[in-house]
Amino acid sequence: MKKHFLLAVCVFAVCALMGIAACGGDTEDAGTSSNGLASNGSNGGNSSGGNSSNASGNSSSSGGTSSSNGIGIASHVMVPLSSGSFTMGSADVTFTKGFLMGKYEVTQELYQQVMGSNPSSFTTGVTAGEVQVRRPVEYVRWYETLVFCNKLSILEGLSPVYTISGSTDPSSWGSVPTSSNSTWNAVIMNSSANGYRLPTEAEWEYACRAGTTTTYNLGNTWNDAWGWYLSFTTGNGNSGSKTHEVGKKTANAWGLYDMHGNVWEWVWDWYGSLGTSSVSNPTGPTSGSSRVYRGGGWGSSAGSLASAYRINYSPDTYSYDIGFRLARNNP
Numbered sequence: 001m002k003k004h005f006l007l008a009v010c011v012f013a014v015c016a017l018m019g020i021a022a023c024g025g026d027t028e029d030a031g032t033s034s035n036g037l038a039s040n041g042s043n044g045g046n047s048s049g050g051n052s053s054n055a056s057g058n059s060s061s062s063g064g065t066s067s068s069n070g071i072g073i074a075s076h077v078m079v080p081l082s083s084g085s086f087t088m089g090s091a092d093v094t095f096t097k098g099f100l101m102g103k104y105e106v107t108q109e110l111y112q113q114v115m116g117s118n119p120s121s122f123t124t125g126v127t128a129g130e131v132q133v134r135r136p137v138e139y140v141r142w143y144e145t146l147v148f149c150n151k152l153s154i155l156e157g158l159s160p161v162y163t164i165s166g167s168t169d170p171s172s173w174g175s176v177p178t179s180s181n182s183t184w185n186a187v188i189m190n191s192s193a194n195g196y197r198l199p200t201e202a203e204w205e206y207a208c209r210a211g212t213t214t215t216y217n218l219g220n221t222w223n224d225a226w227g228w229y230l231s232f233t234t235g236n237g238n239s240g241s242k243t244h245e246v247g248k249k250t251a252n253a254w255g256l257y258d259m260h261g262n263v264w265e266w267v268w269d270w271y272g273s274l275g276t277s278s279v280s281n282p283t284g285p286t287s288g289s290s291r292v293y294r295g296g297g298w299g300s301s302a303g304s305l306a307s308a309y310r311i312n313y314s315p316d317t318y319s320y321d322i323g324f325r326l327a328r329n330n331p
Contacts, residue, residue, distance in 0.1 A: 035247030035257060037074050037134065071155060073110045075134050075246060077103040079255050080330055086206050089274035093202050096280055101199060101207045102326040104246035105258050105265060106148070109133035114152045121320035122243045130245035136263045136323040138243065142291045142315035143176045143184050145198055145266055145324045153195025161197040163188040179316050180289070189268065189283070192329075199327035201269040201292050202282045208295065208307045210253040215306050216260055217252040222302040225250050227261025231301040239298035260305040263323035264293045271312035290314050297321030
């Protein structure tokens with residue numbers, strides 16, 4: 001069994017070395033708390049190395065209003081983002097069509113509803129005033145996100161995005177691999193399907209930046225109001241060594257929460273060097289040995305939360321600080 005722990009020594013050492021500084025539902029109503037979630041939800045639990053891409057972005061705006069879903073989970077909301085361009089590394093990236101991005105990281109309640117289980121490490125010890133089941137799911141392999149996305153798509157009557165061994169039905173794929181698997185690594189993404197998927201790495205950074213060119217999506221100097229993090233080396237941080245209910249920190253300009261911190265987020269792409277040429281709608285390398293995840297987590301230093309910060313690991317990896325966020329094509 002393989003585990004990956006992004007704790008002080010690993011992350012801080014890498015930072016030092018690298019110099020890293022459905023729709024298809026109801027529109028949100030006004031009867032919600034400031035993060036868009038109902039404030040009286042059930043607790044559901046006990047109370048108590050990457051590389052910097054030096055990305056910058058051109059101004060764009062989100063289009064339309066956030067929408068909820070048809071499966072009754074308040075934390076499952078997709079935000080429509082407009083087409084546009086930004087600079088990722090030294091390449092100009094253009095999105096010719098808008099897309100939908102999860103307003104929140106996938107929560108434990110949503111994962112439980114879709115998968116029938118909750119793999120998370122943090123199922124107790126929720127911070128007072130927060131809702132346990134609305135903490136982000138973690139301990140999720142990249143492979144498991146494929147199953148989740150297709151299952152959720154099927155539940156909502158959408159076209160599944162991922163095909164493995166000629167099938168879009170996760171029940172025919174067999175058990176989720178616990179080591180790198182060539183069959184699952186050959187998964188095909190149908191870019192025309194309207195179902196749920198992981199964002200591409202470029203989509204993730206575009207959505208995170210929300211038109212900014214600064215180190216973080218709300219400025220150049222880190223502010224604890226922007227996300228949950230912890231540096232085990234310096235002792236700085238605010239996470240208390242655990243995850244927190246989604247949406248408790250300041251959203252970016254496009255209304256997306258926790259793009260910095262709480263849990264790292266798997267994206268679609270194989271890890272590889274960022275290009276230098278202008279590109280439209282990139283989906284990353286066609287092959288590789290590790291997948292990318294972004295955003296930093298509750299156990300990461302503030303430098304690892306930067307919009308451009310990249311890290312990667314084998315798709316069979318899971319950890320108590322790795323989760324994911326959903327994307328969809330804009331209908």
